[in-house]
Amino acid sequence: MKLGYTIIYVSHVPSTVAFYEAAFGLTCHFVHESKLYAEMETGETTLAFAGNEAAEMNGLAISPNEKASLPAGWEICFITEDIDEAYAKSIKNGCSPVSPPAEKPWGQKVSYVRDLNGCIVEISTPVQM
Amino acid sequence: MAAIPAQYRETIVTPKQSRNIEAIWSYVASKRGTTTILPDGRCDIILRFNINGSGAIIPIVTGPATHPYAVSVSPDEAWVGIRLRPDQGASIWDSDIKFAKNKILRGACAIDKIPMLASVIRAEHNIPSVKAALVEIPMLAQPTVSNIETVQAIEYIHTTGGRLRVSALAKFLSCSTRQLNRVFHTSVGITAKPYCSLVQFHRTLRLIENESLSLSETAFEAGYADQAHMARTVKKFSGFAPSQLPFDLTTPNLFS
Numbered sequence: 001m002k003l004g005y006t007i008i009y010v011s012h013v014p015s016t017v018a019f020y021e022a023a024f025g026l027t028c029h030f031v032h033e034s035k036l037y038a039e040m041e042t043g044e045t046t047l048a049f050a051g052n053e054a055a056e057m058n059g060l061a062i063s064p065n066e067k068a069s070l071p072a073g074w075e076i077c078f079i080t081e082d083i084d085e086a087y088a089k090s091i092k093n094g095c096s097p098v099s100p101p102a103e104k105p106w107g108q109k110v111s112y113v114r115d116l117n118g119c120i121v122e123i124s125t126p127v128q129m
Numbered sequence: 130m131a132a133i134p135a136q137y138r139e140t141i142v143t144p145k146q147s148r149n150i151e152a153i154w155s156y157v158a159s160k161r162g163t164t165t166i167l168p169d170g171r172c173d174i175i176l177r178f179n180i181n182g183s184g185a186i187i188p189i190v191t192g193p194a195t196h197p198y199a200v201s202v203s204p205d206e207a208w209v210g211i212r213l214r215p216d217q218g219a220s221i222w223d224s225d226i227k228f229a230k231n232k233i234l235r236g237a238c239a240i241d242k243i244p245m246l247a248s249v250i251r252a253e254h255n256i257p258s259v260k261a262a263l264v265e266i267p268m269l270a271q272p273t274v275s276n277i278e279t280v281q282a283i284e285y286i287h288t289t290g291g292r293l294r295v296s297a298l299a300k301f302l303s304c305s306t307r308q309l310n311r312v313f314h315t316s317v318g319i320t321a322k323p324y325c326s327l328v329q330f331h332r333t334l335r336l337i338e339n340e341s342l343s344l345s346e347t348a349f350e351a352g353y354a355d356q357a358h359m360a361r362t363v364k365k366f367s368g369f370a371p372s373q374l375p376f377d378l379t380t381p382n383l384f385s
Binding site: 099 | 288289290292293339341342346349350352
């Protein structure tokens with residue numbers, strides 16, 4: 001099976017879309033008229049946002065993503081060569097810092113921030129094989 | 130002339146190697162003075178001796194600490210210690226673990242508690258010899274079997290950075306807050322809440338050490354209500370304000 005989507009449930013989809021456009025330079029390529037679903041342009045696997053109300057409509061019960069709470073135990077990871085610039089841009093546009101770019105033993109530079117909903121976002125350089 | 134930094138060395142013992150030792154550490158001060166030992170809720174077996182060979186090797190056994198200690202140190206003195214995993218306090222204290230909080234036994238009292246220390250203090254006055262003698266203590270080879278709830282709870286507390294309320298923790302573990310505190314008290318020697326606070330505090334120290342987050346960003350990421358809350362907690366557990374932590378404060382690596 002292919003990984004088609006990563007969908008994050010958020011309290012306000014339009015704000016999240018705007019946030020990801022500003023903080024990470026992503027482009028939005030679809031917003032549903034209900035404003036409860038939107039997709040970003042991220043290549044083969046789509047990053048999407050769904051409103052919390054959509055969860056209930058889907059028959060799901062979830063733990064909402066809240067900035068002030070303990071983050072959920074998963075992350076999305078963006079890969080870029082310009083990690084310092086990308087990290088600075090994300091902080092400048094509202095991400096809360098967790099750890100700035102740091103070189104790991106395997107040669108990758110890794111950083112972590114949290115988005116407006118408290119979700120963990122990793123910004124890292126490509127892994128050299 | 131550049132100051133030689135104090136040397137705190139640590140070997141983390143992985144879970145596979147030992148189910149009761151968390152780390153074997155040594156410390157030599159770079160200059161005469163006082164250093165702060167931070168509380169971490171764990172029990173240690175420590176030996177203190179003069180590198181020149183003079184004097185006796187002094188054994189020290191500690192219960193889980195919940196406040197900092199100021200200790201006088203000098204460059205001709207070495208400290209060697211074994212830090213037990215948090216749920217293994219009872220392997221030293223047995224049922225007395227309930228009363229061991231912030232206790233320190235020195236010399237004869239320490240040997241009373243762990244008779245094998247009598248032969249450890251006959252080791253040669255150098256770090257490798259003392260370490261080798263310390264790890265021979267038979268009780269360390271047989272970890273006390275931990276209650277599965279305690280082990281899981283400790284893991285959850287570390288994963289959540291000490292940010293989860295004890296009631297939420299108990300829910301995760303399908304037990305009551307009271308049961309959780311009881312098993313904690315009988316194996317760690319302190320209840321779950323102070324343990325959470327200590328884990329949160331140590332994570333905060335790491336964030337501050339990182340030096341790239343402002344204090345208010347640190348308070349936020351660490352999960353404190355606000356910067357004042359963080360400052361009170363850091364002061365309580367270290368004796369220092371967050372902005373005045375000594376750069377050479379020894380921060381151990383704590384794992385679940």
